[in-house]
Amino acid sequence: MRPLVVVGDALLDVDLVGTASRLTPDAPVPVVEDVERRERPGGAALAAVIAAVIAALSPSGRPRREVVLVAPIDTDEGASRLRALLDGRVRLVAIPSSGGTAVKQRVRVGDHSVVRLDTGSPVATVGALPAEAAEVIRTAGAVLVADYGRGTTAAPDVRAALAAAGGPVVWDPHPRGADPVPNARLVTPNGAEAARVAAAAGCPADGDGLAAVGVRAEALIRSWGVAAVAVTLGSRGALLSYGEGAPMVVPAVPVTGGDPCGAGDSFAAAAALALADGAVTGEAVAAAVAAASAFVARGGASAWDAAVDEPNVVADSSVDALLARVRAAGGTVVATGGCFDLLHPGHVATLRAARGLGDCLVVCINSDDSVRRLKGPSRPLVTATDRARVLEALEFVEAVVVFEEDTPAAVLDRLRPDVWAKGGDYAGADLPEAAVLRRWGGQAVVLPYLDGHSTTALVERSRV
Known part of the structure; x- marks a missing residue:
């Protein structure tokens, strides 16, 4: 070469x-x-x-x-x-x-x-x-x-x-x-x-x-x-x-x-x-x-001489520097997660609300293999790289991280956000990630979910 x-x-x-x-x-x-x-x-x-x-x-x-x-x-x-x-x-x-x-x-x-x-x-x-x-x-x-x-x-x-x-x-x-x-x-x-x-x-x-x-x-x-x-x-x-x-x-x-x-x-x-x-x-x-x-x-x-790891996707390269800047200024780091396959109004409403809880929003998304294990062999409809690019295009999303596991526990332990926000019908229930957040004093919260919107429902309707 x-x-x-x-x-x-x-x-x-x-x-x-x-x-x-x-x-x-x-x-x-x-x-x-x-x-x-x-x-x-x-x-x-x-x-x-x-x-x-x-x-x-x-x-x-x-x-x-x-x-x-x-x-x-x-x-x-x-x-x-x-x-x-x-x-x-x-x-x-x-x-x-x-x-x-x-x-x-x-x-x-x-x-x-x-x-x-x-x-x-x-x-x-x-x-x-x-x-x-x-x-x-x-x-x-x-x-x-x-x-x-x-x-x-x-x-x-x-x-x-x-x-x-x-x-x-x-x-x-x-x-x-x-x-x-x-x-x-x-x-x-x-x-x-x-x-x-x-x-x-x-x-x-x-x-x-x-x-x-x-x-x-x-x-x-x-x-x-x-x-x-x-x-x-x-x-x-x-x-x-x-x-x-x-x-x-x-x-x-x-x-x-x-x-x-x-x-x-x-x-x-x-x-x-x-x-x-x-x-x-x-x-x-x-x-x-x-x-x-x-x-x-x-x-x-x-x-200039800092080690740079190859990111999973284009959108993941700046997350550590972003978190360092927010924390240095005394800000609050918010994270949320999911597959985000076919972004719809329910996702957008949850993401916007999550961003309002702090000074930056990091979205943790399942890798393609992780989505297949959770949703079946026909999913995802959109690759992790493209899902990340669409999410980062939203004005209220500062960074996107792709994780390979079935749960975000490991990536949360690395990012250590102050707030973990989930949308849906978890109100009154203990979120699976709450125990992870307690290790560093973080808080898991539930946000209102825009009813009637889900990727699975959209896929099913498209097949009719």
Whole structure:
């Protein structure tokens, strides 16, 4: 399997994380105390590590795609620390460089950045591209260009290699960076970058609505001569344009809190991996939006080295981070469960009522095998993956978890919600899950059920 090759500017990112409970007496600025230093790869190096994490989540049985980082690396202390962070995660093919390693330090209090301090030369002196680097680009399954404006993508040797890349090229641009090479399959500017470049190209579309973003994307395709542009819009998702016809808009899954730093790298990395696997551009952008949302939900760049287990379904990737955020804010976690095969008004009424009991709602659903054991061989009518997607589309559902057992006891023990809510005729009876909830002081409750609605009844009526 040919590797994913990431080309661009490698940085060293440092978070100085502390607490703040008072302001300085001489200025209205916080006093940050108990500071902990956390280092991570930055720029193209972060994009490469994120790509390696996403590649590790490939479906069972598929070989894991190698990720190779081609980037200028100096010989200073920052470069040594960066090499150590990359070791064992991605293969580094270094381009000789001088000018020092760029270091970006964020001072953070909780989930908020107070200030950022940048050191190191803004532009690196890039040496000749080694033969090994040119070869891995030529034989890549796909190439991701993570441009951070330090001069790598403007170097003639690098541009010549990218023009001859063997796989599709995804280009994540930077305001101070070079224009994408014309053979790029996909360019991924954010909304502000697209507006800036489009204005310079004589297309100053007003506003940030989809119509204006679409006009800018078409202008960028004409200006750069590339195949497609996907403008990332943060929590709004992304707009994909091929330069003519109606653009495709991929909405993002709503994420509460989280660190958005690195979301663009996650988007571009996921798109490049999808193209390497043979996806068409629209499929790649849809996968990229989902990956970026999941990345932010897991903690973003701040949690870059956290272990990530392959989720049962797309909707399950952010539940632990969600619960941590709600509990940190003193909120109440509510959970409910069931098969939810053929979602009907009774389900919706119960879910809405359950959400009203707390600050987030996690829905625990039976896996397909579990439903078959409970309901018979003809069920479920809808797979667990699709049931989860439908449930998470509801505005009052924050997360969905699939469990394999016949009862939710094990998943409840892992999630430990404050409230377990069930709809139906359990009033006055002890819910089976109540004993589990008592272990940590949780409460099982019964909610009114909208009479006359059940999946079994719907199925029977459809057979008449």
